[in-house]
Amino acid sequence: GQSLGYGFVNYVEAGDADRAIGALNGLKLQTKTIKVSYARPSSASIRDANLYVSGLPKAMGQKEMEQLFSQYGRIITSRILV
Secondary structure (H helix, E strand, O other): OOOOOEEEEEEOOHHHHHHHHHHHOOOEEOOEEOEEEEOOOOOHHHOOOEEEEEOOOOOOOHHHHHHHHHOOOOEEEEEEOO
16 A cells, blocks of 8 residues: 555646656655656657656655646646555
């Protein structure tokens, strides 16, 4: 039931993903440094807007991750792997 430290964020606009990567990649959260990068696109409609996030603190929940990333654009979906 705890985070494995990985998550995904899908944005409506590719530019929002770029801004999130620029601002959040390497950010220290609690004792972790997160890595934010493009995920492999599963379809053309989300190419360059699907982010892979690693190094999330185990205590971080879905709501906290969405709050962190929502300031960079409209999120289609997000998910923390547990």
